[in-house]
């Protein structure tokens with residue numbers, strides 16, 4: 001099956017998922033992310049050329065907050081401090097599973113679905129440059145950074161999910 005059909009399928013699933021999404025934001029986490037819902041976004045594209053073995057850094061910014069527990073609350077990604085309007089790039093080839101501002105706390109957010117049951121999340125953007133269902137390639141500019149949602153300063157909140165579960169992105173990104 002080609003990318004187009006896979007993308008359309010993901011778009012439908014993304015829309016259904018959004019209706020029940022209640023993800024915790026970057027700065028405030030009042031409840032755990034419902035893993036059964038984000039699972040819908042980790043469908044594996046069938047294109048074998050769309051590997052995600054080597055991710056690239058979505059922005060070049062200082063790590064301002066690490067993955068993991070923070071003041072007793074889960075932080076499902078890493079925060080990278082960047083100036084407003086910095087280009088945000090796709091970490092690897094994939095399909096836009098969600099593009100919008102419907103996830104509480106995330107502001108304007110993109111979710112890309114990749115092969116290998118991987119998904120990446122890009123939050124707090126000022127502007128989104130791609131639409132749900134679009135195929136993107138590694139390094140493509142997909143958004144412009146900002147501080148929408150729960151963010152006290154411009155930064156990119158970046159998540160990597162494997163089988164729907166948030167993992168430390170530093171385990172997937174090349175060492176700086």
Ligand SMILES: [Zn+2]
Nearest residue numbers: 026078079157
């Ligand atoms: Zn964050």
